[in-house]
Amino acid sequence: MSNKGSKTGIVVSSAVGAVLGWAASSYVDKKRNLEENPSLLTRLRDFEQRLYHDGFQKSTELQEIRQEVENRIAEEK
Known part of the structure; x- marks a missing residue:
């Protein structure tokens, strides 16, 4: 049973790692x-x-x- 639990833990850990990696990448x-x-x-x-x-x-x-035009008009007067 210990062997089976260990394999299940590895599979679950791998799945969680893959999901976390995908989330970080996204x-x-x-x-x-x-x-x-x-x-x-x-x-x-x-x-x-x-x-x-x-x-x-x-x-x-x-x-x-406008200022230039006003200056020229003032010069002509």
Whole structure:
């Protein structure tokens, strides 16, 4: 009986080890995928920041053009 119990223990241990290994591998894969593929919220936040930055640059350029036009008008008077 001891021999049979020992074999059962080995089989159960192997099965548990395989399940734990599979679970760890699955967890690591999911973690990697999350790092490579940012969440929708993160992508939207990044898009909003780029949009704000681009708008700020355009606003600055327009302000510079407006100032240049005002300076030229003042010079002609």
